[in-house]
Amino acid sequence: MAGIYIHIPFCRQACHYCDFHFSTSLKKKDEMIGALLTEMELRKDELKQEPVRTIYFGGGTPSRLTPEELSGLIRGVYNHHPVAEEIELTIEVNPDDLVQTDTEALLQQYRDIGINRLSIGIQSFREEDLKLMNRAHNSAEALKCLETATRYFDNISVDLIYGIPGLSDEAWKKNIETALSFGIPHISSYALTVEPKTALKSFIEKGLIEEPGEEQAARQFDILTQRLKTAGFIHYELSNFGKPGYFSKNNTAYWQGKKYLGIGPSAHSYDGTTRSWNIANNPTYIRQLNKGELPLEREILSAKDRYNEYLMTGLRTIWGVSLERVEKEFGPTYKAYLLEQAKEHLERDLLILEENAGEQVLKTTDKGKFLADGLASDLFLLNLQ
Known part of the structure; x- marks a missing residue:
């Protein structure tokens, strides 16, 4: 079995801590979708016709695309690969993209095109944290998003960040309890890290924001693991917790060394012996694919x-x-x-x-x-x- 990851390199705005590849402009969205489909065509034989068990839309923010656009990319996968009957089809979404529209209609459209798992970038339910990280949503939108999403989807994961400057242990416990109150079966949780060339790094160097503390992160990690254990979650990967039957099949395949094909700028691929990665530049990615050239580098792993x-x-x-x-x-x-x-x-x-x-x-x-x-x-x- 194999997996396909599709990188959607668009976001509403830049989070202060993020060093992933994205653009806040949608001007080249149509050209990018065309290039993604072209890359699928050019690389259709790389998985050796192994059945595709997972399709994962990551980013960036895939919910910046319309359901119709996402559906076209899903059809591209089905056109070029055998797909397992019980496929896990995940989309990463941000609360603001869900609530700043007809949320119920959008969620129904997601279901209609075959999406059966949501990964929601909540990060925190506290206004102070969301503002510090420059998230595009607020606390009320995070709550509304989950309230509606849980009526349409059973398989939901939320992201939460700990170790944020100013986040007390009690506030962190409240974040966890708020997430659990919605009955979601999966949580991905990460310590806030300071990456080079990010706004967060610059603010810390200027003394505008306190640097995240390792002791705080370790303590809040322990709080998280103990609470989720009592709530029936299995800590199956360092940053991931799932109820039985709700582990991420996509990410589990990565950790177990299964083959996967990464489509889109900055996306990585692995076939068991060779790793490849696409250029992290939208115009160059589009330009090379328009010429029928793959914008990637490969290395054979020793x-x-x-x-x-x-x-x-x-x-x-x-x-x-x-x-x-x-x-x-x-x-x-x-x-x-x-x-x-x-x-x-x-x-x-x-x-x-x-x-x-x-x-x-x-x-x-x-x-x-x-x-x-x-x-x-x-x-x-x-x-x-």
């Missing part, structure tokens, strides 16, 4: 690259890193290296070796979860050939 990537993704998930898979795919030297590097973290109760169906699996402990990325980098293979 065994070391694939091993390191498996560690990075595996340790973030409940499935962990299989020692049997490491030995089978990379050889006994890699397995021995991994166990040697993991010793200190096993002793510190940050990692644990568990038996799973007769094989040993390396996982993070509850104590080590928040440190998963750092632990993976400590285990990376740097010099072994």
Whole structure:
């Protein structure tokens, strides 16, 4: 099974913390849609006719497109690929795009064109947080959006951000409780990070905004994990929590190393051995595709690259890193290296070796979860050939 990600590079406005690729102008929207369809045509054989199990509209803000425009892109996928009958079709939406129109009609149109999962960028229910991050919606719109969306969709995920300057633990708990009150089955939650070349970075350097604190983020991560556990959610990936049956099939495929095709400017693709990425420039992307050229670069991943990537993704998930898979795919030297590097973290109760169906699996402990990325980098293979 494979997945297709379609990057829609348009947003209503720039959030202060965001370093994703997007434009706030819709002037070239029609040309961009044409280019996306052209890229689908040119790359139709890259998945080797494997059935497509997930289609994911990300961005940017895909809800900046109309249902008719989205439907055309969905038809493009069906025209070029075999699609599984039980497909997960997700769209990322922002509250402002849902409520600043006939919300119920829009949600019904989404359902009519085959969308069956919403990922809603709430980020926070507090006005102070939304203003600090320069979100395009306000608290009332976030509440209205969820109130209506839950009447039309069962499979809904919301994004929440913690570690925001000025966000107290009590306010964070209230954010979590507000999300849970709508009965949603999935939450994606991230610490506010300061990326280079963002407005947030500039404001911090000028002393206008306090820098996010690591202790605050770690504490609020613990609050989140404990509360969602009692609410029946499974913490199946570092930043993702789902009720049974509601894990993101799209993202789970990424973490488990399945093939995926990324369509659109800045989108990445992976076929098991090769990674490619499109240029992050809208005019150049459109121009090259109009000439029948793919605007991308490719790299063949070495065994070391694939091993390191498996560690990075595996340790973030409940499935962990299989020692049997490491030995089978990379050889006994890699397995021995991994166990040697993991010793200190096993002793510190940050990692644990568990038996799973007769094989040993390396996982993070509850104590080590928040440190998963750092632990993976400590285990990376740097010099072994």
